[in-house]
Amino acid sequence: MISVIEPATEAVLEEVPRAGVQETDAAVAAARAAYPAWSALAPGDRAERLRALADAMAAEHEQLALTEARNAGKPINSARGEIGMATGTIRYYSGAPERLLGDTIPVAGGQAFTFREPIGVVGLITPWNFPLAIACWKLGPALAAGNTVVLKPAELTPLTAIRFGELAAEVLGEGIANVVVGPGRTCGQRLVEHPDVAKIAFTGSTEVGRSIAAGAAATIKRVTLELGGKSPNIIFADADLERAAESVPGSVFDNAGQDCCARSRIFVQDTALERFMALLETAVTKLRVGDPLDEQSEMGPLISAGQRETVASFVPDDAPVAFAGGTPDGPGYWFPPTVLCPVSPDDRAVREEIFGPVACVIPFRDEADAVAMANDTIYGLSGSIWTRDGGRALRVARSVQAGVLSINSNSSVRITTPFGGFKQSGYGRELGPHALDAYTEVKSVFFSTT
Ligand code: NDP
Numbered sequence: 001m002i003s004v005i006e007p008a009t010e011a012v013l014e015e016v017p018r019a020g021v022q023e024t025d026a027a028v029a030a031a032r033a034a035y036p037a038w039s040a041l042a043p044g045d046r047a048e049r050l051r052a053l054a055d056a057m058a059a060e061h062e063q064l065a066l067t068e069a070r071n072a073g074k075p076i077n078s079a080r081g082e083i084g085m086a087t088g089t090i091r092y093y094s095g096a097p098e099r100l101l102g103d104t105i106p107v108a109g110g111q112a113f114t115f116r117e118p119i120g121v122v123g124l125i126t127p128w129n130f131p132l133a134i135a136c137w138k139l140g141p142a143l144a145a146g147n148t149v150v151l152k153p154a155e156l157t158p159l160t161a162i163r164f165g166e167l168a169a170e171v172l173g174e175g176i177a178n179v180v181v182g183p184g185r186t187c188g189q190r191l192v193e194h195p196d197v198a199k200i201a202f203t204g205s206t207e208v209g210r211s212i213a214a215g216a217a218a219t220i221k222r223v224t225l226e227l228g229g230k231s232p233n234i235i236f237a238d239a240d241l242e243r244a245a246e247s248v249p250g251s252v253f254d255n256a257g258q259d260c261c262a263r264s265r266i267f268v269q270d271t272a273l274e275r276f277m278a279l280l281e282t283a284v285t286k287l288r289v290g291d292p293l294d295e296q297s298e299m300g301p302l303i304s305a306g307q308r309e310t311v312a313s314f315v316p317d318d319a320p321v322a323f324a325g326g327t328p329d330g331p332g333y334w335f336p337p338t339v340l341c342p343v344s345p346d347d348r349a350v351r352e353e354i355f356g357p358v359a360c361v362i363p364f365r366d367e368a369d370a371v372a373m374a375n376d377t378i379y380g381l382s383g384s385i386w387t388r389d390g391g392r393a394l395r396v397a398r399s400v401q402a403g404v405l406s407i408n409s410n411s412s413v414r415i416t417t418p419f420g421g422f423k424q425s426g427y428g429r430e431l432g433p434h435a436l437d438a439y440t441e442v443k444s445v446f447f448s449t450t
Contacts, residue, residue, distance in 0.1 A: 010333070027180045028197060046097040050140075072131055100145065119441055122201060135153060148177070203225075224428025226420060226426045234386065236370075249283055257359075261404070284323060289328065311335050340358065370396065384406050
C-alpha cells in the first residue's frame with residue numbers, strides 16, 4: 001500500500017493500493033481494447049462525452065479542491081483555481097474533435113489531402129505540484145484527438161487522479177482513461193518501454209525527462225517533455241516598481257515555489273535596486289504562510305520532508321539572506337519565503353531549479369546585460385519583463401530564450417494559449433490549439449482522379 005501523506009500535518013491522509021508492472025500492463029491492455037471504438041466515435045459524440053466528463057468534474061469541484069489542498073498542501077483558494085482549470089481544460093478540448101481540420105493540397109493527377117489521426121495508446125506521467133491540473137493538460141487533447149490513455153500520477157499526490165479515473169470510467173466508458181498509481185521507476189518506466197504505448201507525455205524533472213527520452217527511443221515513441229525551469233523576472237528601472245514588487249510573491253512563492261514557472265531569478269536594474277528591495281521586503285514579509293485549509297492562507301508547506309531538505313540545502317547558514325517571511329510552528333514541511341541578495345551568478349541557488357520558496361535578486365546594468373544574464377541557463381520555460389517602454393518590452397521578449405513570457409505580468413498559463421519550454425525545459429507544447437499537434441499524426445492521402 002501507499003501511505004498518502006498530508007504535508008501540512010505529516011499525518012497519513014489515505015492508504016491506496018500500489019500498482020506494479022502487472023497492473024500497468026493491464027491498464028495498457030484496457031486502453032488498447034478501448035481504442036478502436038473511442039477513436040472511431042463520431043466527433044460530435046466524442047465531444048459530447050468530454051463535455052459530460054467536465055460536468056461530472058464540476059459537480060465535484062469543492063470536494064476535488066479540498067482533496068488537492070490536503071494532499072498537495074496548497075492553499076484552498078489555489079486548489080479551487082486549479083480544479084477549475086482542470087475542468088475548464090477538459091471542457092475546452094471537448095470542442096476539438098469537431099475541429100481537427102486537415103488540408104487540401106493542389107497536386108497533379110488528383111487530389112491530396114491530410115487527416116489528423118490519433119496516435120493510439122498514450123502514457124501520461126505527471127508530477128505532484130499541480131496534480132489534476134497538469135494531468136488534464138494532457139488528458140484533454142489526448143482524449144479529444146481519439147487516443148486512449150494510461151495516466152500515472154506521482155505517488156505523493158494520487159488522490160484526485162484516482163477520482164478522475166472513476167469519473168472517466170463512468171462517463172466516457174471503461175478503458176478509455178485508465179489510472180495506475182505506483183512508482184515512476186516501475187509503472188512509469190513500464191509505460192516508457194511498453195510496445196503498445198505509442199507516445200509518452202511527461203511533466204517532471206529534467207533528469208527523469210532525459211531518461212524517458214532515451215527509453216522511448218527503443219520503440220520510437222513520440223515524446224513530449226515539460227521539464228524544469230529557472231525563469232527570469234526582469235525589472236527595469238522605469239517599471240511600475242510597486243506593482244512589480246507586489247506581484248513577486250505570486251510569481252515565485254506560489255505553490256511554495258514548487259512551480260516549473262517560478263520566476264526564481266529576479267534581475268533588477270541597478271539604479272532601482274535599493275527602492276525595489278524595500279518594496280519587495282514588504283511584499284514578502286506580509287505573505288500569509290499557513291494551514292492550506294485556512295481561507296486566508298497564501299502559501300502552504302512543501303510537499304515532503306525530502307523536498308524541504310533539498311530546498312534547505314540552497315540556503316546554508318552563511319547564505320546571503322536579505323529577508324525572509326515566517327512559518328507556522330508544529331508539524332508540516334514548512335519553509336519560509338526567502339530572498340537572497342547579493343548572490344553571485346555562479347551560486348547554485350542561481351543556476352539550479354530549487355523548487356521551493358527561495359528567490360535570488362541580481363542587479364543588471366542595461367538591456368543587453370539583462371538579456372545575457374536571463375539566457376545564461378540550461379532552462380527556457382517562462383519569464384517576465386517589467387518596463388514602461390513598449391519597444392524595449394518587445395525586444396527583450398523576442399530575445400529571451402523561453403517558451404512563455406509575460407510583459408508587466410507574471411502569469412504564464414492559460415487554457416487557451418500554448419505552454420512549453422525552450423532548451424532543457426523540454427519540447428512540445430501543451431494547452432491552446434497547439435497541444436493537439438502533440439496527440440495526432442498527420443496522414444497524407446492522394447486520390448487519383450485519372
Ligand atoms: P520526477 O521527475 O522524479 O517525477 C515526475 C513523475 O515522473 C512522477 O510521476 C514520477 O513518479 C515519475 N517518474 C520518476 N522516475 C521515473 C522513471 N524512471 N520513469 C518514468 N517515470 C518516472 O520529479 P520529483 O518528484 O522527483 O521532483 C524532483 C524535482 O523535479 C523537483 O525538485 C523539481 O526540480 C523537478 N520537478 C519539476 C516539475 C515540473 O513541473 N516541471 C514537476 C515536478 C518536479 P513517482 O514520483 O510516483 O515515483
